[in-house]
Amino acid sequence: MAFRDIRVVGDPVLRTPCDEITVIDDRVRMLVADLLETVDYEGRAGLAANQIGVSMRAFSWNIDGDLGYVLNPRLVATSEDLQDGDEGCLSVPNLWYPTSRAQFARVEGTDLDGAPVVVEGEGLMARCLQHECDHLDGRLFISRLTGDVRRQAMKDVRTTF
Template identity: 60%
Template sequence: MTVREIRLYGDPVLRTACAEIGEIDEGVRALVDDLIETVRVPGRAGVAAPQIGVGLRAFSYNVDGRVGAILNPRVVEVRGEAAPTGEGCLSVPGLWHDALRHPYARVEGIDVDGRPVILEGEGLFAQMLQHETDHLDGMVYLQRLPKDTRRIAMREVRESDWF
């Protein structure tokens, strides 16, 4: 298990939709181990595979004592009106803006043994589910910002010392 380096906004892997995981082999198991180890760093709620440079549908999570990973996740249900919710991203360090998120989300996928997994929750957990599945679809939270806010955020990205 290794804590992997986080890819930063501008890296093409973050804007590319991820491939479904077919066979769960030792490579996929190692990816899951690395995702979990990487999300355990304090202050992290979720890490998607493209954030560590891998274009496969998988993410790990660490919210309110719930730590794990899911393969081939899909958001199957959201509830409540999407509302501006303070959000940041490891791939866009130092920025914090309100993205539109639903207060409840349900995601379905599989675990490393191929068994069905359902993750659902409200608040921060729901936000994490939506944020991480967005990554797997090639979307960074900046794309969820209102137009005027997105313009400000993109200026902040261009002026950052990491871009």
């Protein structure tokens, strides 16, 4: 296990869709261990593999003391009810913007034994699931922003990074 450095906006790995995990081997086990160790810090809610430079479909979460991971996650359900709130990202450090997300989300994937996994939740967990699946699809949360908020975010990114 190792605490891994976080890739920041501008790194092409963050804009590239991640590859499916087809074989669960020692490399994947090490990836999961690194994801869990790296997300297990105050103020961190989720971490996608590409944020630590690995283009594989896996992410970890750390929500309200619940630490976990999922391999090959797919967002399979979201509610029509929305939540609004500020969202941030380890790959866009210290910048937070109002971002609308579904109030409820469900992700399906597998664990390290290849067994099916369903992760679902409301509020912060739903936001995390949607945010991390976006990462694995090569999308940063700032690309969801619109209007004046998007213009301000792009200006902030240009001047900060």
